[in-house]
Amino acid sequence: MFLSEDAKADVPAGEDTKSDKKQDKSDKKQEKAPEEQARGKPEKPREAATKGEAVKGKIAELEKLNAEYKDALQRLQAEFENYKKRVEKEGYSIKDYGERCIVEKLLPVLDSFELALKNTSDHEKFKKGVELIYAQLYSILEAAGLKPIKAEGRFDPYKHEALFQEKSEEDGVILQELQKGYMLKDEVIRHSKVKIGRTIK
Numbered sequence: 001m002f003l004s005e006d007a008k009a010d011v012p013a014g015e016d017t018k019s020d021k022k023q024d025k026s027d028k029k030q031e032k033a034p035e036e037q038a039r040g041k042p043e044k045p046r047e048a049a050t051k052g053e054a055v056k057g058k059i060a061e062l063e064k065l066n067a068e069y070k071d072a073l074q075r076l077q078a079e080f081e082n083y084k085k086r087v088e089k090e091g092y093s094i095k096d097y098g099e100r101c102i103v104e105k106l107l108p109v110l111d112s113f114e115l116a117l118k119n120t121s122d123h124e125k126f127k128k129g130v131e132l133i134y135a136q137l138y139s140i141l142e143a144a145g146l147k148p149i150k151a152e153g154r155f156d157p158y159k160h161e162a163l164f165q166e167k168s169e170e171d172g173v174i175l176q177e178l179q180k181g182y183m184l185k186d187e188v189i190r191h192s193k194v195k196i197g198r199t200i201k
Contacts, residue, residue: 109137145185151177151192159183161191168197 116129149159155172159181166175174194181192 105140106137109133109140112136147183147185149181149183149188149192151181151194155194155196159188159191160194160196162196163193164195165198166195167200169199170197171199173197 112129112133116126116133119125119129151160151174153174155162155174160174161181163178168175173196175197176195177192178195179193181188181190183189
């Protein structure tokens with residue numbers, strides 16, 4: 001159906017205005033769409049740069065901490081080595097001092113042996129001299145804590161060493177001391193070598 005020019009003129013003016021407004025709104029929506037999309041999505045290069053800086057900062061912090069731990073470990077190692085050397089040096093000094101004390105105490109015994117050897121022509125004097133030297137040496141060792149182990153009664157494996165066995169009426173009894181044993185204070189430094197009895201059925 002075609003409208004004449006006069007019919008077109010009869011169309012209400014409000015209808016044309018509404019149509020124009022709808023067109024304007026559609027155009028504005030299309031213009032706003034890219035802007036809204038741009039605002040909704042973060043900028044990827046900037047976000048990556050921020051994360052990279054954070055990682056670099058963390059790495060730098062860990063490297064600094066590692067350097068501090070390494071330095072502390074090296075210092076501790078050096079201190080331990082110095083302590084070890086100092087203890088070894090002091091240990092040698094104590095050992096040397098102990099050996100010197102023993103030698104100094106034994107020098108009079110050495111002198112006594114020399115005097116005794118000069119009197120070998122007289123048997124009785126020589127024998128008396130040896131006895132005095134023995135007593136002198138024993139007193140020095142006794143003062144240091146030396147004690148003889150008794151080799152009598154029952155056999156004690158902590159103090160005695162059985163070298164021989166012999167038939168006996170009583171089992172495990174010490175029959176003879178073959179070599180004297182000694183203790184230094186409360187420690188056995190040499191077991192007594194003995195012969196023990198065994199009952200044979």
